[in-house]
Amino acid sequence: MTGLGLSDDNRPAIPHTRIDPAITGKAEGKRKNIILVIGEAAFADRHTTYGYTAQNTTPNMKAMADEERICVIKQAHSAANMTRAAVPMLVSFYDPDHQGALYTEKNLPELARDNGYRTFWIASQPGRGEYSRTFGYVSEFSDYVTRQDYNNTTNHVTWRDESLLPVIKEKFADPVSRKFFVIHLMGSHESYSDDRTQEDIRAIPDADPYDQSLHRTDRILQQIITMADKELGDYTLVYISDHGEIVGQGHGIQYGGYDQYKVPVYILDKDRYYCDMADGMRNKDKYYTGLMTKYLLLDMLGYDVDHDYIQNIQDNDRVLHSDGKVYDYKSIPRR
Template sequence: MIYLIVFISVLLQSFLFSFKNDRYRLSNILVVSSMLCSFFFLYKPLALFFLSFAVCFMAVEIYVVLKYKDFNEGILESILNTNKNEFLEVLSKNLILLIPAAFLILLINFLIVSQIQSNLRIGLLLLVPFFIAFFSSQVRLIRVDRKLKKYAQNSSAFNVLNSLDKLDKNVISSIRTKYPIFFGNLFYLLNYRGSGEINFHENRQCPDFLKDDKSTKVKNIILIIGESAMPDRFSLYGYSDFLTTPRIKQWNNLTILEGVHSLSNMTRTALPFLISYPEVHDFSKAYTCKNIFDLAKNKNIHTSWIGNQAIDSLFTSSYGPIAKCADLVLSRDHTSTGFPFTPKDDLDLLHAIENEFKQYGMANNGSNNLFVIHTVGSHAPYSIRSDEIDKIALKGADEYDLSIHHTDRLLDEIKKLADRQLEDYMLIYTSDHGEVVEDEGGGLEHGLTFGGYQQYKVPFVILNNSNFNFNIEKYRKNSGNYANDISSLLIAEAMGYKLDEKFIFDYTCSDEILHSDYIVYDYKDLPQQINQRKRAA
């Protein structure tokens, strides 16, 4: 009876996933159900361990698919790229759900433990389909790896592309697609190599569309990169439920861009567009071409990266190697000074920012400077992104609105420091990507295949307290939108680089994004939920 229940359970779960054909569906059901049944014939403690792991793993799969309509590789890699602090934050926020879930799983295990009977021969026989699928998949991966190594010996560009999970992921991605229930995700996790530490080309070339104008337009450039900020919740953009951005709204000389979207819906692929010059069809240019820090150094401009997020975790983020190009690097897990830097809140960055402004500002004859500040912004769980000051100011507001108000306070404090310490400056604020604000603490409010436009819409404001006259309209796409990679283009202009007119023409003619399924789409053609009207808001 228990074996029939296992088979029916896996069969029902299979209808939550898409299969290429029924043969693949039956194959996945056979592999997983026979594996689960084999555990009932193992030594009891061992059987209990494997059953608990499998049940928990499959429960997570079901939860993600039911809630987010998809379990794409972006979500899986976000889990892999989660550092200890982010894991503990999400864990603490979801204890109310996790405790009863853990109790339920223990209860299920208690009920089925009586069904376990040691018979190693039958257990191993039932594991045969699993072993056949696993070893045949592993052999296929080894064969492809051998071919990739041959290519790598002859092409440095290949190594850059491969480090971005574009090539050696093809096999594990196809196996994951073939066996989406348990086996495919397990195989993917066991064989995932991460992006690794990307080795820059020793002689990175200046992007061919940039020409040095031999002058510097702005003495101090400040780029503030937010996280998961959605303009629909900024009172600056017309949000009327709560006054979430009262301070920014009072700024003079402020340019507020409407209709701005990110180039991707995940930090790992969205953020490099803000500080380097990749293309959606050739992401490797983030590492083979000079980035904003390289361009600054060519003109003797001092550079700094001050961030409230990790850049040097086990699975190194795609922007980490670029951030490390700055003269000063301060992040949670890597500093160029060798001293620990442990901000717990975005406001904790202010002391380091003030020191940089003082050291390189007008009090010390002021060098030309590029300051990049990376915040944790409104990343889930939202409840820890604000404090009592925000709650008092916005009584009755939800936790996401409070996080926006917290960001408003940070931006205003940075502006005050710049007013006091810097001779002239241009400040740019945007977010790496947007957010689908559905619930609290899931950590999956972006990077969704069917998440729509909310996870792309971002704020973009420019505070220009300098004599630099920029023409922002020339960056508007023919579609009417802006993309937030104009931050890197504006910074290049402010540093005294001239943009090729043909590049600007081609840039405005295209409005494409790199989605979390690693497919390039025209922005107006983003994957949508079946019942969702397709439109680029």
């Protein structure tokens, strides 16, 4: 696989010239401020917003959903069960059938810049090495980047998601009129005990560490929204996890089944236009695949996309599995 074979290649972020043929034109961006929050190893079936009742893992998102401030996209799945493949599928034209596009075509930070947006990538995850270079490479096309392993002398960003909040607040306040943010969280990556705080333990004391880690991400997401309300005002936010999780085992497991693909997706949009668009992008089996997320974002950024490309994804629900092979989602390997 071209993309994964180069995943530990620390090549510089030299601007691309080729635009994916899915894009047919552009106009002024439809949303002034766009925020993509990428979670980590969040299994949708453990979110209260998705019907989980054993613990209240997502009290903030549940309250916002009940108030109809956010929409919850049900039956969503990632297009890969590994971070190194799943994240670039959200922010570039790398997908199961076009893995070479990662290094040959303009990605979303580049396209956002081309259409008048200042771009920011703020991450608690690193961006170098075998497991993270794919998305680390994309991050470096942004106007501003900070990760725990990049441009971090004054920011003091660590693998703890709380460390991102001061940087997010500062960059939300940037006076430029159009901004595009990617916020990449550590979320619920193993070990789950490290992904919770005493506040989460006190809130749901009888929960296991995984549920407590989801509670923490819910708090982080609420804090991001509160800052966006104050500093940005006019914005649209999408939260999606990179992939799901087989709780207690992990992800990227050959015969692990569907838990490692089931992801939560939340959209906060002033008129729910993109909630409706996401629902309209469901495939013939009524699934929303993470591959559609980039097309939502491109529409927000003002880009026109050939409908045939969307239709092809709807007709062919493809995923890149941990064995490096491409499967129809309904036919991933099982014992």
